[in-house]
Amino acid sequence: MRRSKVFIPTSKDAPSDAQLVSHIFLSRAGFVSQNAAGLYNYMPLAKRVIRKIENIIHEEMNNIGAQEVELSFVTPASLWEESGRMEKFGKELLRFRDRKDNLFLLGPTHEEMMVDLVRNRITSYKQLPMNLYQIKTKFRDEARPRFGLMRGREFTMKDGYSFHASEEDLNREFDAVEASYKKILSRLGLDFRVVEADSGAIGGSASKEIMVIADSGEDTIAICSKCEYGANIEAATRSVKTELPEAPEAAFNKFQTPNVKSIEELKAFFKVDAYYTIKCVAKKVIYDESSEIVLFFLRGSDTLQDVKAMNATEALEIEDASEEELTKIGLFPGFVGPLDQDKAKHVIDESLRGATNMICGANEQDYHFVGADLSVISDVAYFCDIAQVNEGDSCTHCEGELSFSKGIEVGHIFKLGTTYSKALKAEFLDENGKAQSFIMGTYGMGVSRLVASVVEQHHDESGCIWTKATAPYMVNVMVSNIKDEEQMKMGEDLYLKLQVAGVEVMIDDRKDRFGFKMKDAELIGFPYTVIIGKELVNGNVQIFTRATKEKDDVSADNVFKSIMELI
């Protein structure tokens, strides 16, 4: 393409509302423009990058035998009523009625549609397994869209769904998709980690997230220093501590502790390590139609992981409980402990099972117990892993230590089981002629989010640095001064030659000056720019490598060959 003709509106200024580097550069370099909250237009450059990513996805999906389909974006609400997700999804679902007053929605994900597509069409175990996918616009009416393409309301996603006759076969497919996703991310040139994840409300037995490592990521992941283990902080686990701080050994006793309410105050008062104190985190737990106060007990050195807490109580939502709410049911905030606790339902962290020498609230104003032994309630209390791992905790798979990192969730794969096939009565006949529900997996990958992720990971102060696999154009032929006939001729010749060789090439034939065109090329981020300028009189041009900003002199005669070797 000719830079003088192509639609790439670059700008020195970013829109004032852009925060994230990917948003700033994708806007400034003329890839995207914002329409409304969470809605973006893709301009030619963005479209090219997206197509490249899609092609890689198609190739890898093809390699594992997945088949491409395309489901309609507008979805009959009746399917979602059938699965029961109409309610669950809430306001995120954009609903509307057609001229006949039938209710529809814009698909935020397509489990229902895909199950509907195969039910009564795939009817025998002989037709299984089947992995169907699409790359398509999704719409989720996010409460707070943000960060440019990272969290839009309308976005492009690859979503795949697999159907199996057995758990074993689902496991095999799940592993195949995971391997395939890793390959896609590697090909795109991204630094990523596959981590264990919370399965969330979608249910199912296991899920993994594919996280692109970036400081701007919205998720925190815990990763092991030695082995492959990584997990979203919501799901991360740790092994039992082996090196313990010195225990405050004492006989069981009740101690007066006026105004000692927080863990910090407790530590100071008894001069103990927080590990031997018990904190109570009181939450209001909200269920389908009711709510109640639940007390979560943890070691003073830990913090409550909300998602684990929700899973432990099967809650829809949890909120902080106020002091008044606690006082109302007869608790003494600051002095709540797990022993003799009958005022509210409670959950005790797994790490406190059988714990001894503990200091905890005595459920009495201004009193704490010392020397508490939780083994006395081991049989009756509800223990569950509800603590968030800390940096430095030990890995459950090896002797490594866990550390935290920020990640962008670009993929999420689930073992769904029969949740949706049962709800939608999608069945096949097994070898014995018996009707069985499909065992399913679901696999998502955010395509538009990947575009932003590449920029998050590959940029510098001047702009984008596209990887070879994602670059909208591989080579930019920059004619420094278009009034110089030699330069222009050289540029046109090289442009033509590269085109014929199948290289994605742009020629910058604008009448602007050298500096302007260089800044522009750096902002857009072409991997290579051939500078045809003042050195041409000596028979030389330069190859500018965007990633390193290095300019290498090459003779004009050899530049085609040099470029072909580089790309």
Next chain:
RNA sequence: CGGGGUGUAGCUCAGUAUGGUUAGAGUACCUGGUUUGGGACCAGGGGGCCGAAGGUUCGAGUCCUUUCACCCCGACCA
């Protein structure tokens, strides 16, 4: 949904506390000329219902009321 902020030229923003000709700058754009290795210079030019509606006033970008949009923090996020 709770808290905060911002809406003035394509973009980035002054101007609003204290109302007063024809609403500004930079940048981008158009014309002409000069320039051509790091976002050039000179001259001329086009571009605005000051987010919207209502009100106060002789007079509103500026004051009042209502409303909409966008952004940030939080909640939420298969």
